[in-house]
Amino acid sequence: MDRLKSTLVAVDFSPCSAYAFKQAARIAAWDAGEGRTLAALHVIALPTYMPTPARGVERRPIDLALLLSAKASPQPLVAG
Numbered sequence: 001m002d003r004l005k006s007t008l009v010a011v012d013f014s015p016c017s018a019y020a021f022k023q024a025a026r027i028a029a030w031d032a033g034e035g036r037t038l039a040a041l042h043v044i045a046l047p048t049y050m051p052t053p054a055r056g057v058e059r060r061p062i063d064l065a066l067l068l069s070a071k072a073s074p075q076p077l078v079a080g
Contacts (some may be wrong), residue, residue, distance in 0.1 A: 003036075005037070009038070010040075010043045012043050025038055
């Protein structure tokens with residue numbers, strides 16, 4: 001079987017992602033002496049709707065320009 005060089009696990013600090021991180025660390029430890037790396041990526045859910053504000057509260061739109069620019073030019077997760 002081919003050896004993995006790196007493992008990426010997404011975490012959102014939920015109990016499920018904590019378990020996923022623990023499993024990814026276990027897998028990465030199998031060949032830790034051979035330069036294997038473990039990277040964690042913190043993920044967040046973007047709002048997909050605009051909730052109706054309470055009376056008297058100013059409604060502000062989601063900054064779509066910022067969202068689109070992030071999708072257009074994602075930053076690399078690992079240098080090199």
